[in-house]
Amino acid sequence: MLIFPSVNSKGRDRVRKHHNFMQLRTLIFGFLTLILPASFCLADAATSTDAARNRCSYMGLKDITKFTKSSGASNEVVLISPEIKAPIDWDELVVSWNVLKGVHLKMEARAICPDHITKYYTMSRWSDDTDHFPRESVNKQGDADGTVSIDTLILKKPASKVQIRITMGGGDPTAAVKYLGLSFCNSQVQPVALKPNKSAWGKVVEVPERRQNDYEGGDGWCSPTSLSMDLAYWSDKLNRPELNHTVPETAHAIFDQGLDGTGNWPFNTAYAGSYSGFRAYVTRMDDVAEVEDWIAAGIPVIVSVSSYIVSNRTIGPDNGHLIVCVGFDEKGDVVVNDPGVSVKRNLRARRVYTRENFVKAWKKSKNAVYLVYPETAQIPKDPFNHWDHSN
Template sequence: MTDNAPRRAVLTAALAVAASAATVSAASAAPAPAGASGAAPHRGGAGPAPDDAPVDYHGWTSYPDWLFGAHRGTLPVPGRRPGVRIARATGTFDYTDPHTGATATWESASWTSPVRRVPHPATELISSWNADTPAGTWIQVELLGTYTDGAATPAYVMGRWTAGDGPDDIRRTSVDGQSDGTSSIWTDTFSIDDASAGRLLASYRLRLTLFRKPGSRLTPTVWRLGAMASTIPDRYTVPASVPGAGAGHELPVPRYSQDIHKGQYPQYDNGGEAWCSPTSSTMAVEYWGRGPTAAQTAWVDPSYADPQVDHGARYTYDYQYEGCGNWPFNAAYAATYRDLQGVITRLRSLNDVERLIRAGIPVITSQSFLAGELDGAGYGTSGHLMCVVGFTPEGDVVANDPASASDDVVRHVYKRAQFETIWLRTKRINASGGISGGTGGVCYLYFPAEPSPGQRRALASVGVV
């Protein structure tokens, strides 16, 4: 199943415990952050309509985007896929890798984005990025925020990332223990500790630092850097949306089971039982005709089926979180494949998903639920990823659910209203009767570097440009 040994202090779990001393289960299969307090549930009552939830994704990805901001040794790169890279080193950094114990000196250059003012003061922010990191290079993404009272956040590290894990590479990692008493970083998510106190995130900049070995001519190249800032109201249920443009459409997304990988490579989050995120990512990447080559998966035991799933687990693994469910790391992994982009954002309803499906873009969703809350699943989970591939003519959800016994039975049809609630809610009653969190509509979107006009329109309709 998807609920094996907990690895991560899930944001909502931590906040609910602090507020109400409820016992909350965390998920190793996938993170489940959302703003939450310890308020008693409104049983049977619907929360605010999903479309009322403020969500703002903003990305820097075009050549004009990279021209602005503050460059310290970095250079905008024009072309078919514009980006930013090291032109000259402007500093050095002695880094002791906490996961290998090795200390090395790295030279660096940085780019800091212009200020992004959030349309609605935010309680959460999740950054994501797309980059090429040759062996011996890596990147760090930091959040430089400003609260609604004008005070600054610390320079929060949102991730230290490299595509590889060879002898010349650091180990990709989130950074625990970051807080200033008003906000905290929970693996991949910035969160206001107590939204009711009134101090929220008003604006932010993202600082991108590129690292390489001293004297090297190699450089990382970053093509996309962005963040999703949101204020999702506390809600235990949401009103069901009316089936729309996606009804009756289904995409031919490959189907892979995580369960057939149980026990494989336990150094990556205890094996396939916890691999819902990289398994879903593998399905979406292969839908776009991409994926690792036979040479790249040659390290996998040849007796194992679907070695690309094992490969995805290895190269999405967060050595601090000790799991493969770091959301931005999955998006970054997808974007290592030729001409693919990956974004982490929130959507507001299944109507958003329908527009993307109609444009040919599958949607990977994150949700948690009791076994009785999603008919046909046959399990409960405190955090799980699925790949939504379409809708029935009646508007029910067609999902490739990796928590399945074999590849042949990965396709599931889930009732629309049930699925919409378990995905969009921020609070739920867990199996112990306590309060746990929900993701509030978090999703992964993978799409071409050059989307079609219809895909551009669909992405723009959900705030991704």
């Protein structure tokens, strides 16, 4: 059994404070999982399909013309969405955005619950020019309804709808906002195993290898290192040299002043999605079979996992870790570019992790991924509504 204790370690990639109500809920569900008979844990294909649709769901918005528009301070514009009906009842939300370079924004969200509406929570403040506007997550927003943990709105009770408010400057909103992504999760529902996509077994996408500790200050740079590898792959494939940046350049571009680190998920995808013709967002999946679908399509997937996957530990500090899934071997084990490998031992970033260990480590983030690809890419079919399909 893997144990993931909370730790506050400044400068690491992914430090998340686990609030008491979340800890209690996790303990209860873990206990129930242990005591329930095996017959209750086994489901037929139809039940598995339903569960895969009910645990997490994704909505991509390219058209914001239905958002109301008003003037804000300092030549800013305030955009408020209609109430958006989520595909599932949810208690966690991650918002992604792709905007043009030079645009700054404050992203807010509020939950529409059956009996009341929450306050607007600040999901992030974003800018590619921090001399002009901050790029930061906002701490200490907790109240009776929930809180924001870095980039994730966590509710104490499920909601059915959400409303988004964007305060932005630096461009015409209808042109500047290329894309919004809403990743909903019902943490009460457990992920289900899906049938493997064996067409991805034996296939490796040749993503360049990079190691975070090759750079001074790189100990907490697993996320920008993974992102820089991913963008370097697309740079080579599309002959677009402007996509290929060094690890320190990428870390600087997505640094979160509020977190004092580089592990803010939507900041990474916002940076990638600011490039012309690119879409990038955070979402959650149910099973490694869905990652296989993307590999079969020739698209690498950045995956948020437990840092134990690198050190092979099961106790002690675990701040999370980002790696790039680049393929699968002939047995279905997971081939990755892991930026956290030992530089002192001169290990390659290219590693193979057993399927079982990968699945355990991925649970740390409730199966979160970054999907980064050209808007014209042929992406895999999405039977469970776990990623964008608005092309």
